[in-house]
Amino acid sequence: MKALTDEKIKLVFENIGANVKQLIDRPDGTYCFREQKNRVYYVSEKVLQLAASVGRDRLVSMGTCFGKFTKTGKFRLHITALNYIAPYAQATSAEQQFLYGHHVLKSGLGRITEGTPRYQGVVVYSMNDTPLGFGVAAKSTAECKHTDPLTMVCFHQADVGEYIRSEHELT
Known part of the structure; x- marks a missing residue:
């Protein structure tokens, strides 16, 4: 190495x-x-x-x-880094659609950290604060407040289900 x-x-x-x-x-x-x-x-x-x-x-x-x-x-x-990064990350919340590999819509957003800029890497949590994966903020916090419910607010990058779906590619 x-x-x-x-x-x-x-x-x-x-x-x-x-x-x-x-x-x-x-x-x-x-x-x-x-x-x-x-x-x-x-x-x-x-x-x-x-x-x-x-x-x-x-x-x-x-x-x-x-x-x-x-x-x-x-x-x-990779999702294998989630347990190390999650304790230090700023949290946003979304759930089911994210676990299936979809992007998060504003209608699925429970809360977002103040001051999150557009295209910032984020950690996605469930409503009970379980880390689900990584994403990229499609909108800033200010833009999320004034946007349509069907607008994408977080692009999917990796989730805990992906580890199982593509385990053979991780090593």
Whole structure:
């Protein structure tokens, strides 16, 4: 596994959000991001040191896969990162249509964090605050307040059901 370049670090940190520092400097140790075959892994430095004794050709993965770089150079988060990002994320709420892979309409929006800008990455929660997945805000908070109920307010990116539907593609 190799360290990320400055450009790739910037892309990953933009997708994760402002609280990425809390993911790296944790009370239980220091964590880092590493890349292998265009996939980004979140791993503790202790595990990273242990994995150094394994040959590069024999190492399949280590840590948690946070996402991958697309062929166009963009970074997409995987649902496997949800448990790590959700505690630090700003919450929006929507449910059933999101779990089936659909975008969220304003009529399905329960609440949204104040000050959310357009095209900001968001974590989608159920009404009982269970994290469901990731999305991208199609409208800002101000635009959501004055829009039609059938307008899209969140573009679907990944959800917890996707992990089961496409498990063979995640490794």
